[in-house]
Amino acid sequence: MDERSWTRREIIATSIAGGTAVVAGLGGHARRRRRSGRGGEPRRQIDVVLTVNGADHHLPGLDAHTTLLDALRDHLQLTGSKKGCGLGACGACTVLVDGRRVNACLTLAVMSQGKAITTIEGLAQDGELHPLQAAFVAHDGFQCGYCTSGQIISGVACIAEGHAHSDEEIREWMSGNICRCGAYTNIVAAIRDVAGREG
């Protein structure tokens, strides 16, 4: 690479931007038909406000069929939440909505307005890892890492719900998060560790 090294994501985003500029010129007429989509006439493009990790993000003219996961990843560049199956089976996209675990791929962004959304990017405070993030490192709770964001978010809720008193209970209440590498033993150990410390 020459002056700076480009990430794979930046290269993809730059090459897509060229094509988008042409299309954007054709979509002007749709802008008059937005607004909130709440209680009014059905709309295909909606001005959406998402509260993610404590900050409001405005997404003007968002396609109504945009999932919360696509809004986070493609519009807010919060790519920590992963798209595994896109069908709610794997749990890689798990985020917290008002403190509850949600598959972001099975949720519409427009339906997530006015709710507090927490992603993996929102767990660390003042540059310090969340205790469960640190425990995943200490216990080696991953191999490839693709499911890890979802595992940690889900684990945080699992502990908060009081469902982490035994290995069996943790395995049951974490069963919505699949790890194809099979790091389950260490994932359970990490959650058990933090749950034990929090009493």
Place this chain on the structure above:
Amino acid sequence: MVPFAYARATSLAAATASAARHRSDGAHEPGADFLAGGTDMMQLMGEHLRNPDRIVDISALPGLDRIEQHPAACGSARSSG
């Protein structure tokens, strides 16, 4: 997912009226469909098995925003339709 128009229903009457105006057989007639939790519908739409032209969001309807289990009702559930 096939693009659709979205509206949040504010009353039961408005939701049923909207769905009645735009009937859908799911697979072929692109009418209106209800969306609440989304666990099933989002998968069906994602796989293009259901392709509604309109989505009526009933997740915020008062009285229809939760599932409760009442011990007395178990085993005696009847269809009211």
